[in-house]
Amino acid sequence: MKVLIIGSNFTSQMIEYLPQLAKAGGKELLLGNLRAENCSIESHYRNYIDENEVYTYETYLPGITEAMRPDGIALHEAVEDDEWDIIIFSQNIALSGIRESYNPYLAELSAYCRLMIPGAETILIEPWAYEPGCDKKAFIKAYNSDSDEMASRISECCASAAVTAEIDRVISLGKVWQAVRDSDPGISLTSDGESADEAGKFLSSCVLHRELFSESADYSGLDLKGISADTAAFLHRLSSHI
Secondary structure, eight states: OEEEEEEOHHHHHHTTTHHHHHHHTTOOOEEEEEEOTTOOHHHHHHHHHHTOOOBEEEEEOTTOOSOBOOOSBOHHHHHTTSOOSEEEEEOOGGGTTOGGGTTTHHHHHHHHHHHHSTTOEEEEEOOOOOOTTOOOHHHHHHHTTOHHHHHHHHHHHHHHHHHHTTOSEEEOHHHHHHHHHHHOTTOOOBSSSSSBOHHHHHHHHHHHHHHHHSSOOOOTTOOOTTOOHHHHHHHHHHTTOO
């Protein structure tokens, strides 16, 4: 399977464990993450139009769990680099619950990708909401410091944007994060209220593995960097909560 993500540093966090999980399950995965710091859908679109060489092209070859990371890549170079099976889009977390931030930029990007790779499935990832108590200005101003409100708005915006842009499906990662928070508020999934910590990275990778390969991940033997066995088992179980 060949998967390209048009994303950011947050998508790097989402896929932290994905190459290891794919390898452990015997899956052939070529994974590319086109990353620009905090990049929005609109910024991706403008970078595409202007052919800006601003991306790090984080690439994992099948069976390899260490990435190559060439810099100075343009969006069109990555899209046209291979015959991708799946192309994934992800909005900046701060803007993900703001409906107008998607249009018309996502539709234009997805149309370009379908033109270049007609057989590729297109996916929009629904990102997580800020953690309760986060002091980020966007959380306070746009979402009233309410994680549940933010999560609900993200879900609504992603569903609407996917229809408008003719995206094939949405991966509701944010819903799984909220399910974890509702089930065990003592588990923190972020390091600063926004960026995923190791538990958040592991949970996200488990969700993506299940959505891409239609089966739960085998995480036995993985170095989970301090995540306890009980927490890993809990997160793995909740990763199917969509």
